[in-house]
Amino acid sequence: MERLTEDCGYAMDISADGKYLFATYSGLGKKGIGQISIDERTCTVLMPGLNTLMVRVAADGNSILYLTASRGETTIYRQLWRAGKPFGQAQPAVRLPFAFRQAYAGNAYDFSKDLSTVVYARPGGHADLYLLSQK
Secondary structure, three states, X not given: OOOOOOOOOEEEEEOOOOOEEEEEOOOOXXXXXXXXXXXXXXXXXXXXXXXXXXXXXXXXXXXXXXXXXXXXXXXXXXXXXEXXXXXOOOEEEEEEOOOOOOEOOOEOEEEOXXXXXXXXXXXXXXXXXXXXXXX
């Protein structure tokens, strides 16, 4: 094992070309999404200030996905990304008509790269299952 970089959050996913790791800073006193260049061994803050625990590379390999919750709803956003740089504004990819805690005994949620599945933990000891269909 060898160290790539320090203080760049928790790595969550890798780019389709294998050159970048995507990380979140939650729990480190900072908020946002970071990127680690494997070749250059550098850390770049891509999206500062975001309160999210997870980042995924979308199934198409051309964007990153992250989740936020506020005011009774949860939204997974898609940020276009190419060759180490985000571009354009993040767009809502999936909206759920309810909010849930992002952290509950660790990460409390996950979603698939194609956004067909979202799972989450709810502290009430009761499980909900939702089928999301893309049209």
